[in-house]
Amino acid sequence: MYLSRTIRKLTGRSRLTLFTRPLARTSPIIAIHRSYATAQLDLPALDRTWRQKWSEKQRLAQQRRPGVDVSTTPADHMYILSMFPYPSGTLHLGHLRVYTVADVVARYHKLRGRNVLLPMGWDAFGLPAENAAIERGIDPAVWTRDNIAHMKEQLELMNGAFDWSTELATCDPAFYKHTQKLFLLLHQEGLVTRQRAVVNWDPVDGTVLANEQVDSEGRSWRSGAKVEQRPLEQWFLRITAFKEALLRDLDELAKDDGWPERVVTMQKNWLGRTKGANYRFPLTVDGPRRRLDGLDELEIYTTRPETIFGVQFVAVSPDSRLVRELARFDPEIQDYLETVADGSPESDMRGYRIPYVQAHNPVGRAAPAFSHQAKPLPVFIAPYVRGDYETGAVMGVPAHDARDFAFWKRNSSSGDVKYAISPDPAGSCAVDMDEPYLGPGYMTELAGSYSRSRSDEVAESIVEQIQSETQMAEPRTKWKLRDWLISRQRYWGTPIPIVHCRRCGPQPVPDDQLPVELPKVDHHWADGRVGNPLESATDWVNTSCPKCRGPAKRDTDTMDTFVDSSWYYMRFADPRNRDGPISEAAARTRLPVDIYIGGVEHAILHLLYARFFYKAIMGTLYPKDVVANNGAGRVAESPHESSHEPFKRLITQGMVHGKTYLDPDSGRFLKPDEVDLSNASEPRVVASGKRPVVTYEKMSKSKHNGVDPTAFISKYGADATRAHILFQAPVADVLNWDDDKIAGISRWLRRVFDHVHMLAAAAAQDTSGGELIPFHGRAYFAKSEGEVNAMNEDEATRWEDGICVWRAVQESIASITASCDRVYSLNTVVSTLMTLTNVIIDKPDAPECVRRAATINLVRLLAPIAPAFAEECWSVLCPNEGMIFDETLPARWPVPDGSLALLKFNRVKCTVAVNGKRRCVVHIPAKPADVEGDGALEAWITEQILEAPEAREKLSTPENDIRKATKVFIMKGGRGVNYLMPKIS
Ligand SMILES: [Zn+2]
Known part of the structure; x- marks a missing residue:
């Protein structure tokens, strides 16, 4: 609300307040400010002027102080x-x-x-x-x-x-020399390893492909060949050695508004530490073969060990060793496997129960109290269990896992679900629940002595008990994080500084031979060849071993660009x-x-x-x-x-989204020349005359909604563009880019510019013009109540306007400083500056020294956002003070001067009416607390009004003698008083 009012005020056509209103009564400057009123504001020209001045300044500064400045603390x-x-x-x-x-x-x-x-x-x-x-x-x-x-x-x-x-x-090479040094430093520290890993191999072009070069159907971007997976020896950085520290320090980063919570959470999930347990489920077999060598139990990892009491089945992956073993002599399993072969999705809930294999819950053997858990469990083959996940087996807990629940409902004969955890603190089994209960809660009676305990608090004790009683459990912490594969079989990256010697193995390139520079392979590009040109650069590849001096070959991999960043x-x-x-x-x-x-x-x-x-x-x-x-x-x-x-x-x-026009008939994105924007608020499809659908979308060529920032800047100026960017959305939010909205920013800057020139003209009349006159708000506004009360109406009005302006300055300094520190709310800086501009310009009667000091502060506060514009305004206001952005001069950012407590006007502007007709406006003191009781306020206010000479003069006739009023209406806490007078016969 507050914001939109400000914007309307500023974006509505300027009333040119400055030049139509009478100026401060004591400054007879109307005659000269006209010459300034014609000063044109050419923002792109200001950009050029000030950029040149800054770069000259920077050049001189670097001559004085070359290199990195490490002198200050x-x-x-x-x-x-x-x-x-x-x-x-x-x-x-x-x-x-x-x-x-x-x-x-x-x-x-x-x-x-x-x-x-x-x-x-x-x-x-x-x-x-x-x-x-x-x-x-x-x-x-x-x-x-x-x-x-x-x-x-x-x-x-x-x-x-x-x-x-x-x-x-x-x-x-001057940079990647050090990337190579750092690689070798990590190598020396044992943080670089070489392991086999699969790569995308294009069999037609005979080259390794990056993931981005493989399309969604698994084909090469260039040859269209079906990409194969090939194992290759590759370099890894051991980021997993740092997993504990990487997780631990996220908590530090999250403190004090440091890192966004969302990012911290994403990193935690990526590191993926889970504290769980491994359970061993013994198997009994009663079928074609009595014994399965080495397969008499299944080791199963769970992240929720406390759900062991709710296990109703065991599921194994079609790729697991157990299934592969059984399939060898069980044709039914073979048939089933054929139906789920070739990558059936994880959502596939078709299961196959192995009729002659049963599993046993280890908790059933842990204590007599749990013997009801000793009942054998059915074993299913289930495609939703991935072969590469641990042992390829899961414990099925339908009550507390969504996929187990879906699988159980489809594949069990009874479908009954055993709840081991309940939201009810009394731990009652919620038997008729029709869905799994996924949250933490309270253990049910299935958990024996643990029932009614909080599920998240007893997980560790349960594992401990089963471990000590049966040795069939073990607490385990797991991480999702894997080591970082940095090898790329590409040319345009930092060469890996290793040579391979048949006798000595991989050897680091000696420090004095760094950088290992990329060889020129112009013929490769000229011939349009694919593949890694480093492999065919024989002069470069063939080298000598730094250790034995024998023949050796350079590593032809380059590093992932994430190493550089x-x-x-x-x-x-x-x-x-x-x-x-x-x-x-x-x-x-x-x-x-x-x-x-x-x-x-x-x-x-x-x-x-x-x-x-x-x-x-x-x-x-x-x-x-x-x-x-x-x-x-x-x-x-x-x-x-x-x-x-x-x-x-x-x-x-956040991202920047562009204005996008859709044809309402075809749903096609329209090109700029297919939309008639002659009336910006009423766009039309040129072909049909219909209204297009207007949305904001991620900018892309196919949506024809891109904006060229340089064209925009050269039209409106960099400063207005910067202010526009900040003003349109909070930093973290999506910015819906609308060219037209910059008009409000441009008008605001022009208002400031005109005002600055007018003040400068006023100052030119003054002998002290051009000097930065220090203005001390606390000293200036420290007037006693007596002094204020002694002011006449003109003085009181000017005083009040001065207070109003200076309070806006002090509040703006505090609020803008806080927003700049916070960063995310930079959009509010622009709106605060607009409001401050309004206050200064709308109070032309405020004392000249206050308006001038306020304007100087306004210019300083807007300098980070509109630096060239601010320099120009500053040079007009304070031509002898150097630049704003000059690090050799005292800091220019304003700080609150401690005057805020003084900036209360303890008088009220009171409009006096008689029989509804306005007679005069006077300042009266604010109502003291002790004025109470019937008629006391009316009597006090009347007395205060008549203190003012203007009121005494205007209300001197008998028909206006407010002391004789029959009724007194007091409005808005004394800001308006209406007296009803007795009828004069
Ligand atoms: Zn060697």
Whole structure:
């Protein structure tokens, strides 16, 4: 509500308040401000002017202070980072949104006097470059460099304060030399292993394919051949060695608004720790063969050991060893297996009961009290049990598992369900329940001595008891996390710095031979060949063994690009270091990243890999926890225990959706030239004249709803575009992009601009014009009640307007500072600034010094969002004060001046009417608490009104003598009084 009112006020056609209203009575400036009124606001031109000035300033600063500044203390540093882009060649609105958020936050911290690092670089290795190379016959390096150059040009248009002196590209040998060093460091620490794993093999092209190159039908993107799975020796990073630390430190990250809860949960699920138990179920066989060698029991893992009392059957996978063994001499099983062969889905609930095999619940043997559980259990073959899951067997608990329930209802003769857990604290068996009960609850009488206990509290004791009585149970913790396969059989990545010697095995490339550079294979691209060109680059592959000097071959795999993105942020802290990835001093001063901003689609893999890398690298290079981290400050015993975390705060921003037009008849997405937008609020389909269906969708070529951010910026200016992006949606939400809505932002900026010029004109009349006159709100507004009460009407009005303006300033400073700290609510910064603008402009009678100080604060507060515009306004208001964004000058961000408590106007503006007719407006004191009782308030108010000379004058005639009124109506706490007078005969 509040917001929409503000917007309406600002986006409604400007009333040009400044030039039609009388200005402050004491400032006779109407004659000169006209020349300023014609000042044109050309936002794109301001962008160009100020970008040039900033870059000149940055050039000079770098001459004075080359390299990484590690002189100040870490507390003064802010490292703000947006996830670095893949150089696809074009900047899209999603990029622009994330870089705008990062830049606004960075500029805010700069204005607070902090030493901010806001770097930019390129995630430049990867498959698209290689595909483009094959299609166009050019070197991926050339394609990538061209794209980087183009995107950099586009990025520079957005008025970002990126520190280009730190720029890096992961495909640059100066960068990947250190990626290789880090690989070898992990290798040395035993964190790199070589194992067999399957790859996608294209038998026609004779090459390994990335998962993205295999379509949904399992065919190669290029040859169309059915892809095969082939085992290959590949490199793995042992992320599983860090699983405990990765899980443990998520709790730290979740604290104090650090990482979004959603991301923390996703990471926890990916790590996937479950505390469960292994149970052993003995089997008895009474069929074609009495004995099954080595198959007299089934080992079954469960994540809910307390449901052991509800087991009603055992199910085994068609691929399990037991089934394969039985099928050898049981034709019925063979028949059944044929019906479920070839990957039947997990939803397949057809089962086959093996008539002559029975299983026995271990709990039935644990204690006499559980002997009712000793009844043999049927054993089914069930396709929903996967062969690769543990032993390929599950304990079937229909009461507490949805799939077991569905299977049991379909395959058992009785279908009765035994509930071991109930929501009822009395533990009554809910026998007539028609569905499984999945939550925790209370044990039923099936659980004997455990009945009525909370199910989640007794799980461990149950396992312990069965273990000690029967040795048929064992507590087990399991993890879903697997080691990270980093080998890619591709060209465009960091070469793995290993040579293979037939005599010595895999050997690390010696440090002085790094980097292992990618060989030029121009003929490969020119011929449009597929496959990994490194394999055929014989000059490059053939080398000598660093150990025995005999002939050896280079490893032809390259690293997953996620390896590059796992450490690039460390390199930004020390980008020109030739000796190592990062020096201890730079790590100590600059790391970890304070605020990391990017899309939630990277919530799992990138962020988990980066956390692992940081723990492993920092824990190995600087094991004494030199880098401050989340205040934990403990010294890790081994790198695996490292509590280092790379990103203190994580901000996930939402996507940008584009306006999409659908033909109501065909449901087809319409192209821009198929929609008549001459009346923006009444779009029409050109062909039919009908109203198209308008929706907001993820931007894509097929939906014709993309927006070119650079075209938009050159039309409206970078600052208006930035404000528009922030204003339209909270940072974490989807932004529905609507070009037209920028009009409100442009009008707001023009209002501010006109107002600034008018104030400057007023100041020009003043001898002190151009100096930044310090205004002390607390001193200025500290007037005694007596002084205020002695004011005449004009003075009181001006005083009240001044209070109103300054209160808006103080409240805006507090609210905008909080929003910039929080980041997620940056959209409210724009609306707060709009409201503040209204208050300042709508109170032209406020004292000149207050309006000026208020406007200066407005300009400072909007500087992070609209930096060029703010610099321009600042240069007009305070031409002798240098730039706003100049780190050598005192910090420009305003802080509350402690005046808020003073900013209450203790007088009420009271409209006095007689017989309903307005006579005058006077200020009266606010009602004291002791004015009470019949007629007391009326008498007091009348007395106060008559204190004002204006009232005495206007109400002097006998027919207006309010002291003689027959009735007094007091409205709105004294803001209006109506006197009914006796009829004069
Ligand atoms: Zn050798």
